[in-house]
Amino acid sequence: MQPLRLALSLLFASLLSWHSLAEPFVFTAIPDEDETRLKARFDRVAVYLAERLKVEVEYIPVKSYPAAVSAFRNDQVQLAWFGGLTGVQARRLVPGAQVIAQGAEDPRFKSYLIAHVSTGLEPAETLPDAIRGMTLTFGSKSSTSGRLMPEYYLRQRFGEAPETLFSRVGFSANHSRTIALVQAGAYQLGTLNYAVWDEELAQGNIDPDKVRVIWTTPPYPDYQWTLRGDVDARWGAGFAARVRQALLDMDDPELLAAFPRSAFIPASNADFEAIAETARAIGLMDE
Template identity: 35%
Template sequence: MTHSVLHTFKSALTAAMSAALLLAAPLSQAQNQVFRVSAIPDEAPTELQRKFKPLGEYLEKKIGMKVEFTPVTDYAASVEGLINKKIDMVWFGGFTFVQAKERSKNQVTPLVQRAEDEKFHSVFITTKNDIHKLEDLKGHTLSFGSESSTSGHLMPRSYLLAAKINPDTDLKRIAFSGAHDATVAAVAGGKVDAGALNISVWEKLVAEHKVDPAVVRVFYTTPGYYDYNWSVRTDMDPALKKKLTDAFLALDPKNPQDKAILDLQRASKFIPTKAENYTAIEAAAVNAGLLKK
């Protein structure tokens, strides 16, 4: 084989190998691609991981990608993670969704929510015999959850303001526990006189006998409001968006495997949602001075 023929053969072989590698790259990337999911840290990280595991395994089968749960340290990190493409889908509270929508200039889309999130509630709890209504909180200490929590801060604050109680001036002291279960622990342990939290976490703790409702009691339940949702970036591939939405909507409580997933999510079923559902939350946040427009 002459030098020129050998050179041509090598060049052709190199070109063929390069083409083969190029063709293989998208395939291997798709196989190695990880779909990253997170949630606002409104409960202990171990609890969030436990709740998500069966749902993550279910979603893997439905979207054909590896699904990983990525915990975040605070509510703001869940917003930044989604906007900066470090996370692909987040379980937001209503207020955190509004913050993400505002921060991203409307580049966040809510896909689904639990049926329960159409009319969600917060509860106010206490161990004190002299607290029976919101007005009785004057001069007492109160714990909210996280500052960015819808059900643990924004909506309880907005119902206090509606009852003509300014938590910052009418209460002896307010605290932020960081999570709903931590609020219950603070009230039960006597660190504060009262607390406000998400009704579903309260009901879960009572059902698991982690709190005695005869000692720590609910004295006020808020009216219903829209709350949690699963959100993605607006620029996500529409086909993937549809696969995710369909996967959530297909969860059937009559199927034992699906019911186990739904129970961990404290959901009877998932339903579609849209950004317009959260306009009341946005208005409440602006009114409470927690969102600057």
């Protein structure tokens, strides 16, 4: 009986080990553009990562920025393409989580303030007094480029909250919708990620006779890849380093267009402390 028990124990251990290796590695991304478009793009990224990491990789879409943070916190995903603020929020909730890469453009990211042409506003170096009393839509409430940084600079310029500065303030949920709302005249003003604006403009989705960029924020750090701290224990020693290297090695323009970025570069948690400080300064995050 003893040899049989030993054999069964070894078989059981082997099955457990196989199950661990078979566990899919899952990632998500904040839904800063149209969900259908993002899924088609990120599914290709999943194929690339699976080939590089030699494990099953899945991309799962989420409906909102807070949903991306919750999925990371609840271990539904182990890797996420976050904005600056959502990344800070997620890492506070998951001890050991680390920034492992960011886009080459992300250390000096920027936001646009756009206006419907009926406002008569023209591009300017400083935020114009004439925006007072107009209607404005931010992006998601948790968006760095669509809400946090534009709100910070609006408060800095006018010394008051958006709710008193504007006659109506909304939240569009994503950058593409911000453009659509302002272009349609539903809001006079909108704030958004410059890269989404540039992409939509290149694709012919923006009518420059209806909406234009009137102001650009100073640069700030934004998007990044954040990885849970327990992946080496689950997928083997060195797995985190392999994930990081796979991202840094990504050079296929079609894959990079999913973000869109020209390349990925090294990054760390410390690079986003300024984002945390800004969020605390305007009351979007406590100590």
